Amino acid sequence: MRILTVIGNRPQFIKASAVSSRLRSRAEEITVHTGQHYDRELSQVFFDELKLPPPEHLLGIGGGTNTGQTARMLAALEPLLADVRPDAVLVYGDTNSTLAGALAAVQAGVPVAHVEAGMRSFDRSMPEEVNRVVTDHLSRLLLVPSQTAVENLRRESVDGTVELVGDVMVDVALLLQPGARARTDTLAPYGVEQGGYVLATAHRAGNVDDPARLAQLVALLLSLDRPTVFPLHPRTRARLVDAGLLAALEQADHMRLAKPLGYLDFTALLCNAHAVLTDSGGVQKEAYLAGVPCVTMRPNTEWVETVEAGWNVLVDLDAAAAAVALERIPPPERPQLYGDGEAGERVATAVALLT
Numbered sequence: 096m097r098i099l100t101v102i103g104n105r106p107q108f109i110k111a112s113a114v115s116s117r118l119r120s121r122a123e124e125i126t127v128h129t130g131q132h133y134d135r136e137l138s139q140v141f142f143d144e145l146k147l148p149p150p151e152h153l154l155g156i157g158g159g160t161n162t163g164q165t166a167r168m169l170a171a172l173e174p175l176l177a178d179v180r181p182d183a184v185l186v187y188g189d190t191n192s193t194l195a196g197a198l199a200a201v202q203a204g205v206p207v208a209h210v211e212a213g214m215r216s217f218d219r220s221m222p223e224e225v226n227r228v229v230t231d232h233l234s235r236l237l238l239v240p241s242q243t244a245v246e247n248l249r250r251e252s253v254d255g256t257v258e259l260v261g262d263v264m265v266d267v268a269l270l271l272q273p274g275a276r277a278r279t280d281t282l283a284p285y286g287v288e289q290g291g292y293v294l295a296t297a298h299r300a301g302n303v304d305d306p307a308r309l310a311q312l313v314a315l316l317l318s319l320d321r322p323t324v325f326p327l328h329p330r331t332r333a334r335l336v337d338a339g340l341l342a343a344l345e346q347a348d349h350m351r352l353a354k355p356l357g358y359l360d361f362t363a364l365l366c367n368a369h370a371v372l373t374d375s376g377g378v379q380k381e382a383y384l385a386g387v388p389c390v391t392m393r394p395n396t397e398w399v400e401t402v403e404a405g406w407n408v409l410v411d412l413d414a415a416a417a418a419v420a421l422e423r424i425p426p427p428e429r430p431q432l433y434g435d436g437e438a439g440e441r442v443a444t445a446v447a448l449l450t
């Protein structure tokens with residue numbers, strides 16, 4: 096059994112690290128890195144820290160518009176599929192690499208397995224939502240993290256087989272958060288203290304590509320009254336530079352801007368934060384698992400259970416709502432939402448049986 100795994104960005108490297116070694120003990124796995132994320136800080140550091148086997152193929156696609164990037168991936172994947180002749184293609188999440196991997200596979204007559212299937216924000220203006228929906232309808236095997244995702248797929252009457260396996264990112268977080276929490280020396284360079292600061296991330300197109308929304312995001316960050324560590328995604332940095340808004344953040348006393356961090360440093364900062372302020376999907380989940388309240392700068396989320404559990408508040412870019420939400424005391428209970436940390440094992444078993 097030969098599996099071609101298609102990955103290309105930061106959260107996919109993290110997710111694949113929970114599956115790859117398990118899959119390789121059951122089947123032949125060949126990995127292709129599309130090059131959607133190519134900076135060292137968004138790519139190589141995750142292979143090193145999470146012991147992900149180096150990819151056998153690099154497509155070097157780079158940036159660009161969603162359509163242009165996806166088109167270049169499709170053109171590069173077609174001959175690769177013909178050459179590798181896999182029995183199945185494995186894709187993760189909701190990026191252009193996910194969609195391109197799934198579509199190229201189906202066009203080549205190869206069955207697709209999709210990890211993190213069934214997630215929905217019900218907001219088709221998000222490129223990720225379109226990628227999720229299309230990928231799910233192309234997939235033979237849909238491996239889902241939650242019961243909500245099972246129900247979403249049932250409503251859409253997908254053709255493939257749906258299997259509830261839990262969330263592979265949870266596997267990684269449960270394994271590494273305890274050690275990361277103890278690494279309090281990571282906080283020192285930012286001059287912040289355990290439980291006293293906010294950890295912020297922002298990179299969604301809907302927040303950073305529109306100059307008016309970006310200005311609102313910056314105003315929200317500038318209004319915070321706690322020290323705020325803000326590792327800047329390269330896309331966000333570029334948009335802030337274009338809009339002439341970076342200097343204001345750099346000059347604000349409470350803001351601690353940083354490069355994108357490796358998983359271990361980021362997780363150390365996450366586990367020791369007072370709260371997390373984010374528009375990331377993965378970070379909402381990781382904050383929940385770490386028992387750190389999350390405030391999400393989006394009008395909606397795919398990770399609805401974290402909101403229902405009272406640990407995540409959606410504020411979009413409303414600074415006053417964010418200020419209140421960041422000081423809110425979460426409920427004492429934190430039920431297990433996205434599995435038991437063994438999702439990678441279930442994914443590997445199911446994928447190795449796919450024909």
Ligand code: UDP
Nearest residue numbers: 105106326355356357358361375376377378
């Ligand atoms: N992350 C990281 N360093 C950072 C910011 C995030 O390692 O500086 C990790 C974070 O722990 C999470 C993942 O990257 O596992 C989230 O990726 P991102 O926010 O880029 O994507 P999304 O989850 O929104 O698709």
